[in-house]
Amino acid sequence: MDWLGLNNDHKLLRDDIAGFAKNELEEDVLEFDKEYKFFDSVWKKAAGMGLFGFMLPESVGGADMDAISLALCIEELAVVSPSFAFAVAVQNIGAYAIEKFGGMDNKADIVKDIVKGLKVALCMESICKLKCNDDRTQISGTSGFVVNGDNSKYCLMFASCAERNTYLYLDTADNCEFHKENEIIGMRSAGIGKFEVKPYAISDKNFLQPDEGEIEYLLKICVSAVSTGICAGSYNVAIPYSKERVQFGRPISKFGMVRRMVSEIEENARISRLLTYDAASKFRDGDRLAPYIASVTARDRAMVCGDRAVQVLGGAGYTKDYPAEMYFRDAKTLEALLYSAEEERELIGKIITD
Amino acid sequence: MDLMEFSKEHLEFRDEVRDFAQNRLKPIAEDLERKAEFDYDLIMEIGRKGWFGIPIPEKYGGMGKDNVSYILALEELTKVCGATAIMVAAHCSLCVCPIYYDGNEEQKKKYLVPLARGEKIGSFGLSEPNAGSDAGGTETTAVLKDGKWVINGQKRWITNGSYADVIVFTAQTNKELKHHGIYSFIVEKGTPGFSPGNKEDKLGLRSSNTAELLFDECELPPENLLGKEGEGFKVFMRTLDGGRISIGMLGLGLGEGALESAIEFATTHERKGKPLIKYQWVQKLIADTATELEAARHLIYHAARLKDAKVDLNKEGAMAKLYASEVGTRACRKMMDIIGPDSINGTYPIQRLLRDAKLMEIGEGTSEVQRIVIGRQLLGR
Structure with a gap:
């Protein structure tokens, strides 16, 4: 075991995913970001590698691994493309949630579809604006910021349904229309957009069974993992640049203030990683605090890392020639999509003191 | 209440600019950003106002x-559109000012008058691919040949670069003299051997133009030398002292714009x-x-007043720029948290303000360079 508590299988998996991300995502990531494009062909390969069923039983095509494995995978993908990592995270959360808490008759088939790559979108608690009618037989409305919604087959929507707030399962073939977000600041390759749900008949089977917040915890762990990946990606762009860029007759990495920024990036990457794995390792115990603290901290640290990467690169960092500014924008997107740090700190304080 | 000792004249002028910013600029700012194109007509309209x-x-x-009036005007423009404000700031602080402070009478008549009247657009060519923070590492060369300066080299990250009619720029005349060999020159658009190059695709300030300047055997007559021989480095150092106040103001103004929209x-x-407003986390963020x-x-206004008093503001200008630009970016980031998810798509302009603000920590001397400047003043060289 190393300092993160990873075993050998974890390390092999990490190296595998890192190689996959580098080979499949790196070349196109800047162009796809500019064009708000989803990695469709890489998505199919990811399905082939089994990246969508990390925590599912083998009976539905899953890999039966732990939350740390999922976090590792999401982090390594995010190092190269935070957007793609976010979409893969949502796919895993969707599959896990439906398998564990779904009430649909054809649940096993749906889960198998998802593992094979048919997309499941997620509209999370912090943003979903859908409401049921009073007798909980119909839902309609429009909600923005659905992640992984582009060409999705299924959707998990957090909805307010007669005093009961929970996730609802919808088949997007029926009465759902997706409108891609074309002006979002970051996560532009994560298939984020608006979901318009025309009157959609629902029954008890559409409701995911009460889960004591498990979906939320898994989401927070994954978002922390994406954030950690942003920190590591920032590291990967800032460190080589600082060693190559010569000013005042020497590489800027020889200057104290640049070294300090480089250190900040690495400090923050480690803090995020430790808290992410801490939360992931406690997932099965249902620990409430760990995922909250990881999510608040890691998202904040990702923002710092993206910012520092832009700063190390200076004028070059402000341009789209390097991914530094993409990490900065992607990090800000994660800050905005879930409850903000200050808001979440009030919740954490409540959990601690109540 | 504003007790910052602005005169009635200051406030009247500020209101005039505010009126333009709120009524003319604000409605089109998002569109300018989307198109990511320099709006020549708009800029000339601002020029005609005398600004x-x-x-x-x-x-x-x-x-x-x-x-102080100049900074007040930038504050109003920036809150609404950073790209327009930086266009005005680069023109005025970096091109108009050095010609005013260091140009001879003839240069003032020829270049300064049309630039100040708003008939021409100005720009400042200092940064190069290999000379960013290290401005003394200028590689563009100027060689005196048959009574003319022959310029060769490349500038990068130049605000207004593609559109400027008049450009003040630096070139190295004698590498051995290091920064004492750097002279400042004036070049006009259309001069043979001089042309703007590629445009930058940027994180923010997308409707402001940032381009390369290319010099290929460009010949300039001796009267295009700005300031005394051997004082080029001084010219641009002094230029930057003043320019820093304006860039600091831009960072601050973007933060103020973010605060206003969050409130x-x-x-x-x-x-x-x-x-x-009933949530304490909101109150805390706003406060x-x-x-x-x-x-x-x-x-910022302290530094602007020092400039009006014509006293040295090397340290104060750097402090103002360092603090205001960092605070500006942080303000945009934090204020977006109040608006929540809608802060990151096109619903509100605040995400543009954040992207714009980040440049203020980089342009006209990064935060790190400001710290070096301040440190030197306090600690000696």
């Missing part, structure tokens, strides 16, 4: 106002059935941000 030469005496085509949002929206911005604003 290209606010702190320049009337006899040179300016408005004859002080630097507007918080007072008109609810979260989970409770008005946002902290407003306090930081207020402190930054004092530093």
